[in-house]
Amino acid sequence: MNATFDPHAEHAGHRTHESNQSLWLLVIAPTIWATHFLASYVTAAVYCAKFAPADGSLATVRWAIAGYTIAALIGIAVTAWFGWRRQRYGTPEDVHIDTPLVRHRFLGTATLLLSMLSTVATLYTAMTVIFLGDCS
């Protein structure tokens, strides 16, 4: 099996990634979202329990979560770009026929949509610290 994916190899009888039924690209964006969610809440909880000033200000945590959010959005954007490329690969076939190319394009679309969902969810998580300024 050719380990390097060659987008032009499909019609020459070579196998795409989907021949191995790899779904890893699908889960990357939701995993980044879940990691961002967990990191944000753990950071805020530990900070409030151990390091917060007397007035309970969350200013430091805000900067940390802003950093997590930028990193998460970049990761999701890269994943979305890979999904976008897969979605546009090859010429459209009858989507009701199960072929590696159809699966390839479908997984690209699903990755793109999950990336959009993860973007929204990550922004919703980050919104919390815009409105809540202290540990109380």
Add this chain to the structure above:
Amino acid sequence: MLNLITYFYSAPFVPGILLADVWHGKHSALEPAGTAASEIATLFWAMAVGAAVIWLSMIVLGVYCFRTHQGMHPPRLPWFIIGGGMAVPSVVLAVLLGFGLSAMPRLVGPAPEGSLRVHVTGEQWWWRVSYEHPQGLDTQRVELANEIHLPVDRAVEFVLDSADVIHSFWIPSLAGKVDTFPGRETRLVVTPTSEGVYQGICAEFCGGAHAWMEFTVVVESPEAFDAWLAEQATPSNTLHDEGATRGRTLFRQQGCGACHSIRGNVARSRVGPDLTHVGSRHSIAAGRLPNDRLSLVRWLRDPKGLKPEALMPSFAMLSDEDLESLAAYLHGLK
């Protein structure tokens, strides 16, 4: 099928009909009389209007789809799906989330320094209420049951806990609800803005008589509140009525003091509700009955019949005359 369609189109009106029934009253969240309740009511109305707009849009779209010939696809359908199915819901939810989050600091913020503090313990199925003493003697709290008085336009901090199972302390007209847990304190800040009599309830199912675990909240002027608290801090009053004097003797003979406390009397137990000024309260048995002699007789005769699983024992073995004397004594404790 026709019935299903009828239900579908009429469903949004059903909550409206139900709401109309509870709109007015002592415990309506739609008639806020406190700052926190106003925030919650505003959020509710914003959500209700938003939901109505979305529902109407869906109905219009549904009618449009039914009337469009099958097989016809507008050229911009994919963008319509992306816009209507993803962009609009994301924006609507973001606005709602922002709206809700922006209200949170005001809803869960701490009470200002020096605010009045009221301790409330949920018990199956009544509320133990104690005020920190007006002269600041923490060891000598003013205790009562199922009734709370608050000064208008002043922040009050409730310190809540539970003696048995999880309850939820809720005065719909004044603020949001907060659960009470055994072994853990929770807090709620309430700032009433209108004088009046409101009703509080337990909002977490807690056993047989959960539905009869109410309490009365009286919001009054600061002067009236101070006078009320000073009165509540005093021992029970002296009796002049012959029936009531007989009732006091019966209270001792029948062992009522094994569960109840009456300051100024020998009864000092804290198992059941404090009865020092029970005659001055708006209701008895946590909102189950109005506070009058006849209701007190009914309650003493058959507590479990009136309130399922109530821990109060029946005194049906006493004569009518004895029960009426006991009721006269209790009702006289103003």
